[in-house]
Amino acid sequence: MGRTEQDDNVLLDALRELNSWVADDGRLSRSLPLDDSQHAELAEQIKIFADTLGVRPDVSRTDEATLIVLAREGGFSLTDVTFAGRVETAYITIAGDMAAQEDTHLSKGRFRWLRRSE
Template sequence: MLLDALRELNGWVADDGRLSRSLPLDASQHAELAEQIKIFADTLGVRPDVRRTDEATLIVLAREGGFSLTDVTFAGRVETAYITIAGDLAAREGGLAKGRFRWLRRGE
């Protein structure tokens, strides 16, 4: 079930038990998404690391023992909020396509 859920995520990367996603957002979009992330995180009991860089918002979920279905649920909610907030940008980035989740191998 976890693998099926992961296949539905767009752009999320699994690496050594972490889920991460970089989203191209401007500062105001970042602020809006960060507020949504707080709500999702509190509701689901997850503690994501959310950072703003010059061009993107980076979201990382790391949990001892690897990620769980709750983490994947969180990622799905973030993806939906991103598509709503970024609109055309998300569509151009491929945000409306499914199945672009990828696994990283150690050292990649």
């Protein structure tokens, strides 16, 4: 059975509670500004969250950020949004002042919904 309009509304409501997560055609992603030690700490938390929820995120590291991408056939689910919420909470705990600084540049509940054509 496929997702209903009500299911999609629940997903959108949940996404509104997340900062800077990007939803685009079945992918849910977030770039987090972290240093190497913070990245390592968050990566350990992500492993626990992923195992608990049965999701398989792609986590990669650049010079200044950690990129987390959840993608699954048929689009992301409420489980993926739950995972994103747990990651966001862990990020705030780990990054501390850095996360607080980032939050001053973001409005609560701002996420981006993209289409592949953008």
